Amino acid sequence: MSKIDVSSPRCYTTSVSRFASSQQRYHRMMFANFTKLIPLKNLSRCGVSAVSHTSKRSARFFHSTVSRKAYEDEKAVLDEMTSQLPEEDVKRASRLRNIGISAHIDSGKTTFTERVLYYTGRIKAIHDVRGRDGVGAKMDHMDLEREKGITIQSAATYCSWEKEGQDYHFNLIDTPGHIDFTIEVERALRVLDGAVLVVCAVAGVQSQTVTVDRQMKRYNVPRVTFINKMDRMGANPWRAIEQINSKLKMAAAAIQVPIGAEKELQGVVNIIDNQAVYFEGSQGEKLRIEKEIPADLKDLVAEKRATLVETLADVDDEIAECFLDEVEPTVEQIKSAIRRATIARKFTPVLMGSALANRGIQPVLDAVCDYLPNPSEVLNTALDISNDETPVNLVPSSSLPTVALAFKLEEGKYGQLTYLRVYQGKLKKGSMITHVKSGKKVKVARLVRMHSEDMEDVDQIGTGEICATFGIDCASGDTFTDGQVDYSMSSMFVPDAIPKGRSNFPCSLR
Missing domain, CATH: 2.40.30.10 (Translation factors)
Incomplete structure (x- = not known):
């Protein structure tokens, strides 16, 4: 068990490995019941400094050393505020999602966003990111962006998605992946309530993935993860998930298993309710849902479902009780636990597919509705x-x-x-x-x-x-x-500028 620094503004016991044995997990839970500590300062979600050394009317800049509150304490305040809101405000907020799309460069963010806009009916046709079709992706509207095939500045849009008879409204920001334009990501994440982290199934977690993860944690932005490019040769979602756990230090588990591999990718199996989803039609717009999953995937689905439950047991009390009592949690219990743990920024559910091949996008939209917070569930x-x-x-x-x-x-x-x-x-x-x-x-x-x-x-x-x-x-x-x-309100964090002259670098020999 890590040593507790009681002088820290945010002081609580740190967890041991997420993949400890059940006996270790049991002892850790028992110890936590007696040593539970809470944050000592009531600070904002965005790291507002308690003291300003400038004029009282100056902008409040982000201070990275100021700790944010743990979500458990935030939730008590949020529940009290929500209980006092008019029913009209609660209903309206429950169907609103402010999300960003972030990833390492060339992971398929803009291609993913183009499919989101198409499936939600915001655009009538899917266009090529590089503009080879003479039109280009909607979110990359600059000529230079289409020429280079990269996103240079963040772009905002809005769309609606129907799920189980309910219409959800998305405010969506597509962000750049290149390090040179990272301030665009900072600006976007500062005002967003949730995000979709896109990870390449072949390359896995890359340098800018780590940067984006750090930015999401800086602003306490929960995320769902989409492993893209599953149709590529060498795609390995399980390696990518392992890297999310090890490199990003974020509890992650798949909620889907792919049907087919590489060019034979046909759909996914939802391991929560054991249903197979096939993407058909010329643009993958038609979904065929089968209750019977492929026989050759049953063992893998059972294995990944057990992994999901075990990972959730590390971050959610209700699932932990089921796990220790050796009781199989219900579908609703798993979904509720995923939502609680995701909003609490303890866990990220992982979905998979291929944006370019039009596979797996619609379930991500459902996951945004199910697992990411609405504005009334975020403390500002x-x-x-x-x-x-x-x-x-x-x-x-x-x-x-x-x-x-x-x-x-x-x-x-x-x-x-x-x-x-x-x-x-x-x-x-x-x-x-x-x-x-x-x-x-x-x-x-x-x-x-x-x-x-x-x-x-x-x-x-x-x-x-x-x-x-x-x-x-x-x-x-x-x-x-x-x-x-x-x-x-606090401003966003602005990284230091890169010196123009080589002699200005800290490692310079001059």
Whole structure:
């Protein structure tokens, strides 16, 4: 057992190996019951510093050494807030997901996003990422992006997905994978509630996968994982999952088993409910679900299901009790445990397929609905400048004073475009908002939803939504309110710039 540092702001017992024997797990659970410690400071999800050495109206910058609260303590606050929300706000938030697509360069993020937009009906046809079809992927709209086949700047869009008769609304941001554009990932993850981590089935966890994982942990963003390129020669999802556990230090287990290998990839088996899903049609748009799984996969499915239950037992109390009592958990128990552990950032469910071959995308959308949090399940905190910078929890209700964060600036066709995430209250076209840093009031002359480079004008944006507006003089990380409150949120982490001259590098011999 690791030594406990009681002087740390966040102090609790650290876990031993996730793959310990049942006896070790039992003793660890018993020990945890007597040594359970809780964080000592009430800090925000985004690492807001308790003391500012600059003007009280300056932006609050991210401080990487400040610990965030453990999710168990956050949940107690969230449950209390949710219980006081109007039913309309709860219902609306439950169907909203703010997610990002992140990965190492050339792992298939934009190809994956293109399929998401197609299957949700947001676009009418699938186009090539490099623009060889004369059109190009929707999210890579810059000529240079299509020429090089990489994402240079993050792009936002929105779409809807129907699951079990319920319509879910996604605000989606496709992020770059190249290290040169990592600030775009920082900006996006700062305002997102969840993410899809794309991992190559051949290369596994790569350098930028580690970087993206660190960024997700920095902003406490839960994720589901999609192992892409399962149709490639040498694809090995089990090696990739092992690397997620070992290199990223994140408990991960497959919830699917592939049907077929490499070019023979036909579908997946959902190991939670033991159903086979086949992807048919010219674009993989038709799903055929069979209750009988292929006979040659039954042993593998049973093995991976046991691994899933064992991994969940390490991160969820209910499954741990079933595991120790040698009771097989039900389908609903497993799904609930996956959701709890994923939102608590203790676990990531792993799905697999091939975006280019149109295999496995729809189950990922279902997983986003099932396992990633909605805005009311994420604790966001601001500083009350009028009250000695006291931390306050932002409530995801449209009836409360407006608090929004500008997370990205872009030079558009009609001037500077400012991307905003509304954390509390709502934004209306024509309304006046206050720039907290300067104290100036500005008018929201135009309010739009972004679909890559396209815009859709709207009259109002509710809490938890992402939008953009024109004509606002600000910087990334600035906070806006409706003037009723004087709150400031933390900015995003900005990496140090790389020196231009070789002699400026720390390892230089000069």
